[in-house]
Amino acid sequence: MKRFLLPLAAFAVLVGFLAIGLTRDPRDVPSPLVGKPAPAFTLPQLHDAGKSFSAADMKGRVWLLNVWASWCVSCREEHPVLVEFAKTGQVPIIGLDYKDKVADARQWLDKLGNPYTLTAVDADGRVGIDYGVYGVPETYVIDKQGIIRMKHTGPITPESLNKKILPLVAELSR
Amino acid sequence: MRRWPVLLMLFALFALVALVAGDVFAGEAAPLATNEAVEKRLVAISEELRCLVCQNESLAASQADLANDLRREIRKMIGEGKTDREILDFMVARYGDFVRYRPPVKPTTWALWGGPFILLAGGLGALVFFLRRRNRMAPPPVLSEEQRRHAAALLDQSDT
Numbered sequence: 406m407k408r409f410l411l412p413l414a415a416f417a418v419l420v421g422f423l424a425i426g427l428t429r430d431p432r433d434v435p436s437p438l439v440g441k442p443a444p445a446f447t448l449p450q451l452h453d454a455g456k457s458f459s460a461a462d463m464k465g466r467v468w469l470l471n472v473w474a475s476w477c478v479s480c481r482e483e484h485p486v487l488v489e490f491a492k493t494g495q496v497p498i499i500g501l502d503y504k505d506k507v508a509d510a511r512q513w514l515d516k517l518g519n520p521y522t523l524t525a526v527d528a529d530g531r532v533g534i535d536y537g538v539y540g541v542p543e544t545y546v547i548d549k550q551g552i553i554r555m556k557h558t559g560p561i562t563p564e565s566l567n568k569k570i571l572p573l574v575a576e577l578s579r
Numbered sequence: 580m581r582r583w584p585v586l587l588m589l590f591a592l593f594a595l596v597a598l599v600a601g602d603v604f605a606g607e608a609a610p611l612a613t614n615e616a617v618e619k620r621l622v623a624i625s626e627e628l629r630c631l632v633c634q635n636e637s638l639a640a641s642q643a644d645l646a647n648d649l650r651r652e653i654r655k656m657i658g659e660g661k662t663d664r665e666i667l668d669f670m671v672a673r674y675g676d677f678v679r680y681r682p683p684v685k686p687t688t689w690a691l692w693g694g695p696f697i698l699l700a701g702g703l704g705a706l707v708f709f710l711r712r713r714n715r716m717a718p719p720p721v722l723s724e725e726q727r728r729h730a731a732a733l734l735d736q737s738d739t
Contacts, residue, residue, distance in 0.1 A: 437675040537673035539631035
């Protein structure tokens with residue numbers, strides 16, 4: 406019996422590693438931008454192309470940058486959560502309309518509700534590259550000094566909002 | 580029969596048109612040829628990079644929209660005279676070391692780079708250990724001294 410003990414122990418360790426691996430999301434790549442200043446950009450606004458929006462405009466405030474697009478399926482899943490959350494007015498949500506058509510994006514917001522304080526249009530996705538966007542929707546929590554404090558990849562769920570994002574926002578707002 | 584020369588002339592005419600057209604197209608394709616060096620560098624760099632949308636494909640092979648955009652960025656940076664190092668740094672600053680197929684050796688990647696060698700050393704160590712233990716255990720003699728004598732006696736008997 407003793408001779409099986411060692412292989413069994415090795416197998417148990419392997420199973421342990423694989424079990425932990427299964428609970429992790431391989432699509433959730435940690436962003437190197439967390440803890441770094443949010444990349445500067447100036448883009449036209451969705452509802453008023455004459456006006457522009459710069460990341461620098463938000464200095465001194467805690468804010469969320471939510472990257473979305475009308476062609477993005479998961480954004481539809483996330484949208485009601487954002488619309489509901491925006492009603493509380495706790496923190497400004499700036500939308501970044503990523504590689505989208507202005508008409509489509511406007512129609513999308515008209516139909517599903519607009520949770521955004523304003524939306525900036527990143528038509529060619531160049532700002533998205535600076536933010537390391539690789540799968541919309543993505544959400545960044547940016548502090549008063551303009552430092553990215555958190556990146557959430559994938560749709561925001563009520564759970565991730567209440568457990569991850571809101572506690573951090575509350576802490577940063579203090 | 581008299582039609583032949585006409586047909587021949589027509590063929591000649593088509594051939595001429597085809598030739599001239601070919602020349603025209605060849606002329607249009609020329610700029611691509613001068614960019615060959617750029618394209619080669621683009622492929623060399625993007626083969627080292629992972630496409631984050633379809634993670635098991637390189638940036639060079641991926642047809643994802645983001646991969647197209649990133650290749651466009653890299654092409655632009657090559658045009659601006661950036662070095663390979665600078666282009667890699669640009670990608671790592673945005674997507675992290677995960678974007679590189681050969682991540683740098685640093686404390687967080689020691690296990691990744693060293694792990695296989697540690698496993699190999701462990702395996703070799705175990706092999707040496709078991710082989711030595713087996714050698715130490717001398718095999719028991721096949722026949723005892725008495726059995727051997729008995730066998731010899733039997734063989735002698737059969738000889739006679």
